[in-house]
Amino acid sequence: MNRRSFVKNAALGSVAISTASHLPAATEKISSETLVSQLYSSLKDGQKKLVTFPFEHPLREKVDNNWQITKKSIGEIFTKDQQALVKEIFMNLHSEEYAETVLGQVLHDSEGEGFESTSVALFGKPNTGKFEFVLTGRHCTRRCDGDSVNGEAFGGPIFYGHAARSFNETAEHPGNVYWYQAKQANKVFSMMDGRQQKMALLDESRPEQGTRTVKLTGKKVGLPGIPLSELSRDQKGQVRKTMNDLLVMFRKKDAKEAMRMVEDVGFDHLHMAFYKNHDIGEDKVWDVWQIEGPNCLWFFRGDPHVHAWINIKKA
Numbered sequence: 001m002n003r004r005s006f007v008k009n010a011a012l013g014s015v016a017i018s019t020a021s022h023l024p025a026a027t028e029k030i031s032s033e034t035l036v037s038q039l040y041s042s043l044k045d046g047q048k049k050l051v052t053f054p055f056e057h058p059l060r061e062k063v064d065n066n067w068q069i070t071k072k073s074i075g076e077i078f079t080k081d082q083q084a085l086v087k088e089i090f091m092n093l094h095s096e097e098y099a100e101t102v103l104g105q106v107l108h109d110s111e112g113e114g115f116e117s118t119s120v121a122l123f124g125k126p127n128t129g130k131f132e133f134v135l136t137g138r139h140c141t142r143r144c145d146g147d148s149v150n151g152e153a154f155g156g157p158i159f160y161g162h163a164a165r166s167f168n169e170t171a172e173h174p175g176n177v178y179w180y181q182a183k184q185a186n187k188v189f190s191m192m193d194g195r196q197q198k199m200a201l202l203d204e205s206r207p208e209q210g211t212r213t214v215k216l217t218g219k220k221v222g223l224p225g226i227p228l229s230e231l232s233r234d235q236k237g238q239v240r241k242t243m244n245d246l247l248v249m250f251r252k253k254d255a256k257e258a259m260r261m262v263e264d265v266g267f268d269h270l271h272m273a274f275y276k277n278h279d280i281g282e283d284k285v286w287d288v289w290q291i292e293g294p295n296c297l298w299f300f301r302g303d304p305h306v307h308a309w310i311n312i313k314k315a
Contacts, residue, residue, distance in 0.1 A: 225273025
Protein backbone atom coordinates (compact mmCIF):
# COMPACT_ATOMS: atom_id res chain seq x y z
CA MET A 1 0.00 0.00 0.00
CA ASN A 2 1.23 3.53 -0.85
CA ARG A 3 0.94 5.03 2.59
CA ARG A 4 0.75 8.59 1.25
CA SER A 5 -1.73 7.90 -1.52
CA PHE A 6 -4.77 8.89 0.50
CA VAL A 7 -3.54 12.42 1.05
CA LYS A 8 -2.81 12.80 -2.65
CA ASN A 9 -6.03 11.21 -3.84
CA ALA A 10 -8.09 13.36 -1.53
CA ALA A 11 -6.25 16.49 -2.65
CA LEU A 12 -5.35 17.21 0.94
CA GLY A 13 -1.59 17.06 0.63
CA SER A 14 -1.23 20.80 0.35
CA VAL A 15 -3.25 21.27 3.51
CA ALA A 16 -1.13 18.80 5.44
CA ILE A 17 2.15 20.21 4.16
CA SER A 18 1.14 23.72 5.21
CA THR A 19 0.40 22.63 8.76
CA ALA A 20 3.25 24.57 10.29
CA SER A 21 2.89 27.68 8.11
CA HIS A 22 1.72 29.74 11.06
CA LEU A 23 4.59 28.62 13.29
CA PRO A 24 8.31 29.34 13.31
CA ALA A 25 10.29 26.66 11.51
CA ALA A 26 12.10 25.82 14.73
CA THR A 27 8.95 24.28 16.22
CA GLU A 28 9.06 21.40 13.73
CA LYS A 29 11.48 19.46 15.95
CA ILE A 30 10.08 20.46 19.32
CA SER A 31 8.33 17.67 21.20
CA SER A 32 4.56 17.65 21.50
CA GLU A 33 4.95 17.90 25.28
CA THR A 34 6.82 21.19 24.98
CA LEU A 35 4.26 22.50 22.52
CA VAL A 36 1.43 21.56 24.88
CA SER A 37 3.08 23.62 27.61
CA GLN A 38 3.32 26.52 25.18
CA LEU A 39 -0.36 26.16 24.37
CA TYR A 40 -1.28 26.17 28.05
CA SER A 41 0.81 29.29 28.66
CA SER A 42 -0.93 31.10 25.78
CA LEU A 43 -4.45 30.58 27.13
CA LYS A 44 -6.51 33.53 28.31
CA ASP A 45 -8.70 33.18 31.39
CA GLY A 46 -11.84 32.78 29.28
CA GLN A 47 -10.24 29.99 27.27
CA LYS A 48 -9.06 28.20 30.40
CA LYS A 49 -12.63 28.06 31.67
CA LEU A 50 -13.60 26.12 28.55
CA VAL A 51 -10.70 23.69 28.08
CA THR A 52 -8.89 23.14 31.41
CA PHE A 53 -9.87 20.56 34.02
CA PRO A 54 -8.40 19.02 37.17
CA PHE A 55 -6.02 16.17 36.38
CA GLU A 56 -8.20 13.57 38.11
CA HIS A 57 -11.34 14.56 36.20
CA PRO A 58 -13.01 11.37 34.81
CA LEU A 59 -13.19 12.93 31.36
CA ARG A 60 -9.44 12.44 31.00
CA GLU A 61 -9.75 8.65 30.61
CA LYS A 62 -12.74 8.72 28.24
CA VAL A 63 -12.47 7.49 24.66
CA ASP A 64 -15.03 7.08 21.88
CA ASN A 65 -15.25 6.75 18.10
CA ASN A 66 -16.87 10.14 17.38
CA TRP A 67 -17.00 12.72 20.14
CA GLN A 68 -15.99 16.16 21.36
CA ILE A 69 -14.26 16.39 24.71
CA THR A 70 -15.44 19.99 25.18
CA LYS A 71 -18.63 21.72 24.09
CA LYS A 72 -16.81 23.99 21.66
CA SER A 73 -14.24 23.20 18.97
CA ILE A 74 -10.75 24.65 18.75
CA GLY A 75 -12.02 26.84 15.89
CA GLU A 76 -14.53 28.40 18.26
CA ILE A 77 -12.16 28.82 21.20
CA PHE A 78 -8.60 29.31 19.99
CA THR A 79 -6.84 31.96 17.93
CA LYS A 80 -5.39 31.00 14.54
CA ASP A 81 -1.92 30.71 16.07
CA GLN A 82 -3.22 28.48 18.85
CA GLN A 83 -5.05 26.29 16.32
CA ALA A 84 -1.80 25.93 14.36
CA LEU A 85 -0.04 24.96 17.57
CA VAL A 86 -2.67 22.26 18.27
CA LYS A 87 -2.19 20.90 14.76
CA GLU A 88 1.57 20.75 15.24
CA ILE A 89 1.11 18.90 18.54
CA PHE A 90 -1.06 16.37 16.71
CA MET A 91 1.41 15.96 13.85
CA ASN A 92 4.33 15.40 16.20
CA LEU A 93 2.50 12.59 17.99
CA HIS A 94 2.85 10.57 14.77
CA SER A 95 5.83 9.30 12.83
CA GLU A 96 7.24 11.49 10.09
CA GLU A 97 6.23 8.83 7.58
CA TYR A 98 2.57 8.85 8.61
CA ALA A 99 1.82 12.30 10.02
CA GLU A 100 0.53 13.82 6.77
CA THR A 101 -1.55 10.74 5.97
CA VAL A 102 -3.15 10.65 9.42
CA LEU A 103 -3.87 14.38 9.22
CA GLY A 104 -5.46 13.78 5.81
CA GLN A 105 -7.75 11.16 7.33
CA VAL A 106 -8.85 13.55 10.08
CA LEU A 107 -9.53 16.29 7.53
CA HIS A 108 -11.45 13.89 5.29
CA ASP A 109 -13.60 12.51 8.10
CA SER A 110 -14.40 16.00 9.40
CA GLU A 111 -16.75 16.19 6.39
CA GLY A 112 -15.58 19.61 5.28
CA GLU A 113 -15.34 21.20 8.72
CA GLY A 114 -11.54 21.00 8.84
CA PHE A 115 -9.06 20.38 11.62
CA GLU A 116 -10.53 23.30 13.55
CA SER A 117 -13.60 21.11 14.18
CA THR A 118 -11.59 19.00 16.64
CA SER A 119 -11.73 19.76 20.35
CA VAL A 120 -9.09 19.87 23.05
CA ALA A 121 -8.97 19.53 26.83
CA LEU A 122 -6.03 20.11 29.16
CA PHE A 123 -5.90 18.30 32.49
CA GLY A 124 -3.76 19.54 35.38
CA LYS A 125 -0.91 22.04 35.01
CA PRO A 126 2.47 21.78 33.24
CA ASN A 127 5.57 21.02 35.32
CA THR A 128 3.58 19.62 38.23
CA GLY A 129 3.95 15.95 37.38
CA LYS A 130 0.26 15.74 36.49
CA PHE A 131 -0.59 17.20 33.11
CA GLU A 132 -2.20 15.81 29.95
CA PHE A 133 -3.50 17.06 26.59
CA VAL A 134 -6.39 15.23 24.86
CA LEU A 135 -7.63 15.92 21.32
CA THR A 136 -10.85 14.42 19.97
CA GLY A 137 -13.10 14.44 16.91
CA ARG A 138 -14.66 12.05 14.45
CA HIS A 139 -12.49 8.93 14.27
CA CYS A 140 -9.85 10.49 16.51
CA THR A 141 -8.77 10.44 20.15
CA ARG A 142 -5.11 11.31 20.81
CA ARG A 143 -3.23 12.09 23.98
CA CYS A 144 -0.01 13.76 25.01
CA ASP A 145 0.75 12.91 28.62
CA GLY A 146 3.48 15.47 29.16
CA ASP A 147 5.04 14.86 32.56
CA SER A 148 2.24 12.84 34.04
CA VAL A 149 0.72 9.48 33.19
CA ASN A 150 2.97 6.63 34.28
CA GLY A 151 2.23 3.12 33.13
CA GLU A 152 -0.15 3.92 30.27
CA ALA A 153 0.96 3.76 26.65
CA PHE A 154 -0.08 6.87 24.71
CA GLY A 155 -1.18 8.42 28.02
CA GLY A 156 -4.36 6.33 28.05
CA PRO A 157 -6.81 4.71 25.61
CA ILE A 158 -6.80 6.10 22.08
CA PHE A 159 -8.89 5.67 18.95
CA TYR A 160 -8.42 6.07 15.20
CA GLY A 161 -10.60 5.21 12.23
CA HIS A 162 -11.52 6.06 8.67
CA ALA A 163 -14.59 5.95 6.43
CA ALA A 164 -12.83 6.38 3.09
CA ARG A 165 -15.26 6.44 0.18
CA SER A 166 -18.47 5.55 1.94
CA PHE A 167 -19.86 4.66 5.36
CA ASN A 168 -20.34 1.04 4.21
CA GLU A 169 -17.04 0.08 2.63
CA THR A 170 -16.59 -2.79 0.21
CA ALA A 171 -14.42 -5.82 0.96
CA GLU A 172 -11.29 -4.17 -0.46
CA HIS A 173 -11.78 -0.98 1.62
CA PRO A 174 -10.51 1.22 -1.24
CA GLY A 175 -8.74 4.37 -0.09
CA ASN A 176 -8.80 3.43 3.59
CA VAL A 177 -5.48 4.48 5.10
CA TYR A 178 -5.66 1.92 7.92
CA TRP A 179 -6.82 -1.17 6.01
CA TYR A 180 -3.20 -2.26 5.55
CA GLN A 181 -3.28 -3.15 9.26
CA ALA A 182 -6.01 -5.73 8.73
CA LYS A 183 -4.02 -7.21 5.85
CA GLN A 184 -1.09 -7.68 8.20
CA ALA A 185 -3.27 -9.36 10.81
CA ASN A 186 -4.75 -11.68 8.19
CA LYS A 187 -1.24 -12.86 7.32
CA VAL A 188 -1.09 -14.35 10.80
CA PHE A 189 -4.35 -16.21 10.23
CA SER A 190 -3.13 -17.55 6.88
CA MET A 191 -0.07 -19.07 8.61
CA MET A 192 -2.23 -21.08 11.01
CA ASP A 193 -3.15 -24.72 10.50
CA GLY A 194 -6.76 -25.92 10.63
CA ARG A 195 -6.77 -26.55 14.37
CA GLN A 196 -5.33 -23.14 15.14
CA GLN A 197 -7.73 -21.37 12.80
CA LYS A 198 -10.66 -23.05 14.49
CA MET A 199 -9.47 -21.70 17.84
CA ALA A 200 -8.88 -18.21 16.45
CA LEU A 201 -12.06 -17.77 14.38
CA LEU A 202 -15.10 -16.75 16.43
CA ASP A 203 -18.59 -15.45 15.68
CA GLU A 204 -19.55 -12.07 17.14
CA SER A 205 -17.02 -9.47 18.23
CA ARG A 206 -17.31 -7.22 21.25
CA PRO A 207 -19.73 -4.28 20.92
CA GLU A 208 -18.51 -0.69 20.75
CA GLN A 209 -19.40 0.95 24.05
CA GLY A 210 -17.18 3.99 24.36
CA THR A 211 -14.55 3.65 27.09
CA ARG A 212 -15.95 0.24 28.11
CA THR A 213 -14.88 -1.09 24.69
CA VAL A 214 -11.26 -1.14 25.81
CA LYS A 215 -11.71 -2.20 29.42
CA LEU A 216 -8.87 -4.51 30.42
CA THR A 217 -9.65 -7.72 32.30
CA GLY A 218 -6.22 -8.52 33.73
CA LYS A 219 -6.73 -12.14 32.67
CA LYS A 220 -3.92 -14.26 31.25
CA VAL A 221 -6.20 -17.15 30.27
CA GLY A 222 -9.75 -17.47 28.99
CA LEU A 223 -9.60 -14.48 26.65
CA PRO A 224 -11.22 -14.63 23.19
CA GLY A 225 -9.37 -16.45 20.43
CA ILE A 226 -6.19 -18.45 20.31
CA PRO A 227 -3.48 -18.03 22.98
CA LEU A 228 -0.18 -17.13 21.36
CA SER A 229 1.35 -19.98 23.35
CA GLU A 230 -0.35 -22.22 20.76
CA LEU A 231 1.62 -20.64 17.91
CA SER A 232 5.00 -21.64 16.50
CA ARG A 233 8.02 -19.38 16.70
CA ASP A 234 7.50 -18.20 13.11
CA GLN A 235 3.84 -17.49 13.73
CA LYS A 236 4.65 -15.49 16.85
CA GLY A 237 7.21 -13.60 14.82
CA GLN A 238 4.47 -12.60 12.38
CA VAL A 239 2.28 -11.41 15.27
CA ARG A 240 5.15 -9.26 16.53
CA LYS A 241 5.70 -7.90 13.02
CA THR A 242 1.99 -7.13 12.76
CA MET A 243 1.97 -5.25 16.05
CA ASN A 244 5.05 -3.26 15.09
CA ASP A 245 3.46 -2.42 11.73
CA LEU A 246 0.37 -1.18 13.55
CA LEU A 247 2.51 1.05 15.75
CA VAL A 248 4.59 2.53 12.94
CA MET A 249 2.11 5.39 12.50
CA PHE A 250 3.00 6.76 15.95
CA ARG A 251 6.18 8.50 17.11
CA LYS A 252 8.94 6.07 18.05
CA LYS A 253 8.99 6.74 21.78
CA ASP A 254 5.29 5.87 22.14
CA ALA A 255 5.53 2.81 19.88
CA LYS A 256 8.51 1.44 21.81
CA GLU A 257 6.84 2.05 25.16
CA ALA A 258 3.68 0.23 24.03
CA MET A 259 5.57 -2.87 22.84
CA ARG A 260 7.74 -2.92 25.95
CA MET A 261 4.66 -2.99 28.17
CA VAL A 262 3.21 -5.88 26.15
CA GLU A 263 6.46 -7.85 26.20
CA ASP A 264 7.02 -7.27 29.93
CA VAL A 265 3.81 -9.12 30.79
CA GLY A 266 4.62 -11.98 28.44
CA PHE A 267 3.86 -12.38 24.75
CA ASP A 268 2.41 -15.85 25.27
CA HIS A 269 -0.38 -14.38 27.40
CA LEU A 270 -1.78 -12.54 24.37
CA HIS A 271 -4.79 -13.98 22.53
CA MET A 272 -5.70 -13.26 18.91
CA ALA A 273 -9.23 -13.55 17.53
CA PHE A 274 -10.90 -13.06 14.15
CA TYR A 275 -14.65 -12.72 13.65
CA LYS A 276 -16.42 -14.49 10.78
CA ASN A 277 -19.80 -12.79 11.27
CA HIS A 278 -18.30 -9.51 10.11
CA ASP A 279 -16.76 -10.72 6.85
CA ILE A 280 -17.57 -8.06 4.25
CA GLY A 281 -17.97 -9.68 0.85
CA GLU A 282 -17.58 -13.15 2.41
CA ASP A 283 -14.03 -13.28 1.05
CA LYS A 284 -12.54 -14.78 4.24
CA VAL A 285 -10.33 -11.76 4.69
CA TRP A 286 -11.39 -11.01 8.24
CA ASP A 287 -12.45 -7.41 8.61
CA VAL A 288 -12.78 -7.55 12.40
CA TRP A 289 -10.09 -8.92 14.71
CA GLN A 290 -8.38 -8.21 18.00
CA ILE A 291 -5.27 -8.84 20.07
CA GLU A 292 -5.91 -8.99 23.81
CA GLY A 293 -3.85 -9.71 26.90
CA PRO A 294 -4.06 -8.92 30.60
CA ASN A 295 -2.73 -5.38 30.05
CA CYS A 296 -3.39 -4.92 26.34
CA LEU A 297 -6.32 -4.60 23.96
CA TRP A 298 -6.13 -3.73 20.28
CA PHE A 299 -9.59 -4.05 18.74
CA PHE A 300 -9.82 -3.48 14.97
CA ARG A 301 -13.36 -3.27 13.62
CA GLY A 302 -13.40 -3.00 9.83
CA ASP A 303 -17.17 -3.42 9.43
CA PRO A 304 -18.76 -1.24 8.01
CA HIS A 305 -15.58 0.90 7.94
CA VAL A 306 -12.44 1.03 10.07
CA HIS A 307 -12.55 1.72 13.80
CA ALA A 308 -9.49 0.88 15.91
CA TRP A 309 -9.41 0.96 19.71
CA ILE A 310 -6.17 0.72 21.73
CA ASN A 311 -5.52 0.43 25.45
CA ILE A 312 -2.13 -0.72 26.77
CA LYS A 313 -0.99 -0.40 30.37
CA LYS A 314 1.95 -1.43 32.48
CA ALA A 315 1.10 -4.50 34.54
